[in-house]
Amino acid sequence: MNAIEVEHLNKTFKVQKNRGGLKGALQDLFSRQYNEVAAVNDISFSIPAGEICGYIGENGAGKSTTIKMLTGILVPTSGKLNVGGYVPHEEREKFVRNIGVVFGQRSQLWWDIGVIESFGLLRKVYGVGENDYKKRLDELVQRLDLGELLSRPVRKLSLGQRMRCELVAALLHNPSIVFLDEPTIGLDIIVKTEIREFLKDMNRQHGTTILLTTHDLQDIEALCSRVIMLDEGRIIYDGGLDTLKSRWGQGTRVTFQFGAPCPLPRLRGLTSELDVSWTADNDLHAEVLVPGEMSVSDVLARVVGHADIAITDIKITETTTDEIVRQIYRTGSATAPAAPVAEGGHNSHA
Numbered sequence: 001m002n003a004i005e006v007e008h009l010n011k012t013f014k015v016q017k018n019r020g021g022l023k024g025a026l027q028d029l030f031s032r033q034y035n036e037v038a039a040v041n042d043i044s045f046s047i048p049a050g051e052i053c054g055y056i057g058e059n060g061a062g063k064s065t066t067i068k069m070l071t072g073i074l075v076p077t078s079g080k081l082n083v084g085g086y087v088p089h090e091e092r093e094k095f096v097r098n099i100g101v102v103f104g105q106r107s108q109l110w111w112d113i114g115v116i117e118s119f120g121l122l123r124k125v126y127g128v129g130e131n132d133y134k135k136r137l138d139e140l141v142q143r144l145d146l147g148e149l150l151s152r153p154v155r156k157l158s159l160g161q162r163m164r165c166e167l168v169a170a171l172l173h174n175p176s177i178v179f180l181d182e183p184t185i186g187l188d189i190i191v192k193t194e195i196r197e198f199l200k201d202m203n204r205q206h207g208t209t210i211l212l213t214t215h216d217l218q219d220i221e222a223l224c225s226r227v228i229m230l231d232e233g234r235i236i237y238d239g240g241l242d243t244l245k246s247r248w249g250q251g252t253r254v255t256f257q258f259g260a261p262c263p264l265p266r267l268r269g270l271t272s273e274l275d276v277s278w279t280a281d282n283d284l285h286a287e288v289l290v291p292g293e294m295s296v297s298d299v300l301a302r303v304v305g306h307a308d309i310a311i312t313d314i315k316i317t318e319t320t321t322d323e324i325v326r327q328i329y330r331t332g333s334a335t336a337p338a339a340p341v342a343e344g345g346h347n348s349h350a
């Protein structure tokens with residue numbers, strides 16, 4: 001069963017054109033001209049119930065606009081949406097009882113009142129029964145270690161404390177689908193790790209579907225098996241992290257430090273049957289790039305163990321997801337080394 005279904009979704013904004021100079025400003029007063037910005041451009045995907053899916057892209061790629069349509073805040077220009085059995089913007093009141101939303105940059109808590117009072121108000125907004133609320137609150141407060149924070153006003157909380165409270169606020173009504181927009185932004189590594197662990201547990205225990213927007217690819221690595229990547233409003237990748245790494249990753253870089261000169265031709269000769277590429281700054285330091293599909297040990301076995309090659313240090317570096325994604329953003333979809341892919345069951349329009 002799919003928790004989220006998106007078909008040929010579009011959102012276009014009209015943005016007023018500003019003509020330059022005094023004459024232009026006067027003209028603008030009487031006859032306004034507009035440009036159209038296609039923030040989301042014909043995207044289709046579906047997310048099965050219980051999946052944690054990363055939704056990534058550069059600034060302005062269209063992530064927030066998609067989340068706003070999926071949560072019923074914005075009405076699509078065209079296309080079809082179904083989230084948890086509802087069309088979000090048409091059935092907003094019933095729909096919001098099934099979803100949880102956390103916008104890392106904005107708070108849904110009341111700034112000046114105690115956290116627990118905010119939770120009490122949200123209980124009424126979501127129509128949660130007293131007993132269910134108590135049970136759920138106890139579980140969340142214990143899990144996120146909020147005990148002594150409950151009586152404090154939100155304005156007195158640190159960012160990490162506030163973020164933990166935001167999560168509780170979004171989950172009090174036990175939603176089956178949760179949208180997280182930059183939930184770890186600005187947090188230190190300890191709080192980030194706590195939040196990631198919490199989200200993983202929640203997904204495991206309750207089968208919660210999570211759509212996660214983030215610029216922190218460690219969030220994606222820790223939580224998501226699948227990632228959807230946007231560029232200028234279009235999906236340029238929809239698939240597993242592993243596929244992303246094997247398609248786009250440059251493989252593994254092995255760096256050798258030698259105690260005595262070892263010229264590049266000698267090293268190339270040793271690995272002549274392998275499709276690897278060597279580079280060296282000097283005879284004491286060389287690097288070999290091993291493609292993703294090749295085993296690093298095949299290369300090491302050919303270099304290590306020769307009496308005339310004195311290796312003093314070896315460093316092995318994998319291409320990180322961070323580097324891969326940065327490279328894709330840099331090159332854009334048109335010059336990508338591989339065509340955009342959609343894995344089994346997911347639609348993608350590139």
Ligand SMILES: Nc1ncnc2c1ncn2[C@@H]1O[C@H](COP(=O)(O)OP(=O)(O)OP(=O)(O)O)[C@@H](O)[C@H]1O
Pocket residue numbers: 013014015037038039057058059060061062063064065066
């Ligand atoms: N209300 C609006 N009016 C006009 N243009 C808008 C509006 N909201 C978004 N846009 C434009 O739509 C495009 C997508 O914006 P969006 O905020 O969805 O991107 P994003 O991927 O969430 O970026 P970021 O990572 O910076 O939050 C941008 O070009 C943005 O300027």
